[in-house]
Amino acid sequence: MTDYTIALFLHIVGALGMFVALAFEWVAWAGLRRSGTVQEARGWLGLLGLVRRVGPASLGLILVAGLYMTATVVGWTAWILVGLASFVVIAALGGISNGRSLPAIERALQTDTGPISDALRQSMSAPILAASVRVRTALALGIVFLMTTKPDVVGALVVIAVAAAVGAVASRVGTPPRLAERAARAGRP
Ligand code: HEM
Structure with missing residues (x-):
């Protein structure tokens, strides 16, 4: 057992936490x-409260352990740089999509009975929310692929582009606004 294997263990614990x-x-x-x-x-809001604690802690663990392994042993390879950039996108997307919608939803759920x-349902069904979690999940899976296969720069960029495309397609399928649109179209004469 070395510092490196401990860091790798913590890095993977962080990755598991992020997927949870x-x-x-x-x-x-x-x-x-x-x-x-x-x-x-309100019950579901409680689950999002848990996400707000587990998510950032996991991202922090991934980053600190990942940077440690990079700085001490692996060095700044293409797959690490592309992984790091995608990691920043995941963190930013989560912060922006939830940060924009959640405070107003929380306020409404505290005061409403x-x-x-309709207004609250509309803000909870904003397409950005479903899209954000799907794109982040696809990017995270793309990063796992990068970390395990360690491709060159072109391969790394292709992997992340494919992951982003899969996330974008998943965002357009089966989300409530899409289902509502489809139901409305089907009901038209
Ligand atoms: C969503 C973000 C990330 C996930 C899910 C993730 C996942 C993983 C996984 C599963 C491994 C194990 C691969 C193996 O042993 O074959 C790994 C290794 C590694 N990751 Fe990450 N990682 C992420 C972000 C990062 C970042 C941002 C960095 C650098 C700043 C990084 C640096 C490393 C390094 C250096 C290794 C060790 C590779 C080796 O020992 O060969 N990772 N990562």
């Missing part, structure tokens, strides 16, 4: 969108 946070976030937003009452929605209002 992404899964919780995915489920919590789906639960919020399906909620019929404010009471029901009874059935969910």
